[in-house]
Structures are given as structure tokens and as C-alpha cells.
Amino acid sequence: MEDTTDLSPKADASLYNGQPSDTGSSCPSAGLTSRTPSTSEDTRNGVSVENVPVGNKQWFVLRVSYGRIDKAKTFVEAKGIECYVPLRYKEVRKQGKKRIIPIPLLHSFIFVYATAEQVETLLHDNKVVANESRSLLSYYFDHTIHLQDNPNRNPPLTIQDEAMNNFIRLTSIKNPHIIPVTSNSIQFKLGDNVVVTEGEFKGIHGRVARIxxxxxxxxxxxxxxxxxTAYVTKEAMRKEKSITLLG
Known part of the structure; x- marks a missing residue:
């Protein structure tokens, strides 16, 4: 993850977790477009971080050619399709003052909430953009399973609503200590699936690890x-049964 990336302020509240850059204000947190209704009572600053399942729409993980998150977000929304671009929040000093600015959490992925047909059309249109030497977007495949009618191919990766809501909650919290990690850099405490019960991470489900x-x-x-997450005390979490959040 590179820390040198900066983002220009955006008026669209659905873009980049709804957080304008270079501000000391609290995070409004949604990251979803206004077209996504919600019945959740879990809100921060009046903005919901959950979406209601709509028909046969799913959360698709699409790969973005490196360095073009901004362009990908604009392209997807121009097609009338909802998407989510997660950020992390970096603490910096400018002119002697401490500020927290948003930078991309994942440089190569965008999350699209749509039907399979909409995504297929989106990727087809993406391939015919004039003067582009590389595709802006492409499928990210689920390598853990195979298509029933073609055992040599993997289906596009989709994320369950429950897992996506949990991920949006976490990545919408404006805390510079929330970080992306790799499996090699963490030591899980075997079997400790938990939910955070106190503090700003309350309601987040995950696994306890030492980092x-x-x-x-x-x-x-x-x-x-x-x-x-940032540091969480053992008193601020409780164990729960193992759950599967993958799509």
C-alpha cells in the first residue's frame, strides 16, 4: 500500500466513503449512492452503512487497472450503477497542523452492486472505450469454486450482503489506525471469531489477531x-460462533 496517493475533494457523497479530503470533520460513513435504501438502525451521523438487498443484485468485485480508481468510479456511475470505493484515513501534518486525509484502501478493486447482466454489459462497454490501450475494469474471479457447466473456469467473485455491510462499517470509520494487512503479517488466535461490543468499532465482526x-x-x-481495526481491548469484544461471510 502506498501512502503517497492523495485525492481531490468530491461533492458526490457516494464517492470514497462519502468523505471529502483534507478535513477534520467526522466521517459520514455511507459510501453507497442515494439509490440504495436502508432499513438498518445502525447509522453514524444520520447516514446508514447498510443496504437492503434489491432483487437479484449482488456485490461484484471488479479489478481496476492500477491508478484509475477515480476513472472507474465515474464510468460505473455514468451507467447508473451503484458502487463502493473504500478508503483508509491517513494522519498527516500540513503547516504544523494535524489532519486526517483519505487515501485508497485498495488500489486495484471497486465493488459494484448490480445484476450479473448489468455487470456483463458494463464490462463490454468498458472494452470499447476509445483510445484506451488497456481495459479499465475486468472480473475478479472466485478461485475457490468452479462453474457447474465448466469445471475449468471460475465464476466472478461476489460478496454476501452481510459481509459487505460489515466491511463498509469498518472502512467508513475515520481512524488512521485501520490498515490493510496480509495473512503473512498477522497471527490469528485460532477460533476467536468475535464481535466488537464497545467503542467506535462496535458491531464489527471479525477474527482476533495480533499485529x-x-x-x-x-x-x-x-x-x-x-x-x-485499531487496537481493541479484550473487554470490548465477545466471542461468537464461526461465521462464513464470503459470497
């Missing part, structure tokens, strides 16, 4: 996509 000498809760959205 850089601190106890944190790790949310794994899919293989290779792991995000860790």
Missing part, C-alpha cells in the same frame, strides 16, 4: 483482502 504487538480485529472480505 505489530497489538490486539486487533481483522475482517477478511475475500482471499487477499484483509483489513484490521
Amino acid at each position: 505489530a504487538g497489538q490486539q486487533r480485529v481483522v475482517v477478511e472480505l475475500f482471499d487477499g483482502c484483509l483489513v484490521a
Whole structure:
């Protein structure tokens, strides 16, 4: 993860967790477009972080050619399709003052909430963009399963609503100590699936891990996509039964 990336302020509240850059204000947290209704009571600053399942729409993970998250977000929304671009919040000093600015959490992925047909059309249109030497978007495949009618191929990766809501909750919290991690850099405490019961991470589900000498809760959205909370005390969490959040 590179820390040198910066983002220009955006007026669209659905873009980049709804958080304008270079501000000291609290995070409004949604990251979803206004077209996604919600019945959840779990809100921060009046903005919901959950979406209601709509018909046969799913959360698709799409790969973005490196460095073009901004362009990908604009392209998807121009097609009238909802998407989510997670951020992490970096603490910096400018002119002697401490500020927290948003930077991309995942440089190569965008999460699209749509039907399979909509995504197929989106990727087809993406391939015919004039003057582009590489595709802006492509499928990210689920390598853990195979298509029933073609055992040599993997289906596109989709994320369950429950898992996506949990991920959006976590990545919408404006805390510079929330970080992306790799499986090699963490030591899980076997079997400790927990839910955080107190503090700003209340309601986050994940696994207890020790990272850089601190106890944190790790949310794994899919293989290779792991995000860790800041330090969480053992008193601020409770164990729960093992749950599967992958799509």
C-alpha cells in the first residue's frame, strides 16, 4: 500500500466513503449512492452503512487497472450503477497542523452492486472505450469454486450482503489506525471469531489477531483482502460462533 496517493475533494457523497479530503470533520460513513435504501438502525451521523438487498443484485468485485480508481468510479456511475470505493484515513501534518486525509484502501478493486447482466454489459462497454490501450475494469474471479457447466473456469467473485455491510462499517470509520494487512503479517488466535461490543468499532465482526504487538480485529472480505481495526481491548469484544461471510 502506498501512502503517497492523495485525492481531490468530491461533492458526490457516494464517492470514497462519502468523505471529502483534507478535513477534520467526522466521517459520514455511507459510501453507497442515494439509490440504495436502508432499513438498518445502525447509522453514524444520520447516514446508514447498510443496504437492503434489491432483487437479484449482488456485490461484484471488479479489478481496476492500477491508478484509475477515480476513472472507474465515474464510468460505473455514468451507467447508473451503484458502487463502493473504500478508503483508509491517513494522519498527516500540513503547516504544523494535524489532519486526517483519505487515501485508497485498495488500489486495484471497486465493488459494484448490480445484476450479473448489468455487470456483463458494463464490462463490454468498458472494452470499447476509445483510445484506451488497456481495459479499465475486468472480473475478479472466485478461485475457490468452479462453474457447474465448466469445471475449468471460475465464476466472478461476489460478496454476501452481510459481509459487505460489515466491511463498509469498518472502512467508513475515520481512524488512521485501520490498515490493510496480509495473512503473512498477522497471527490469528485460532477460533476467536468475535464481535466488537464497545467503542467506535462496535458491531464489527471479525477474527482476533495480533499485529505489530497489538490486539486487533481483522475482517477478511475475500482471499487477499484483509483489513484490521485499531487496537481493541479484550473487554470490548465477545466471542461468537464461526461465521462464513464470503459470497
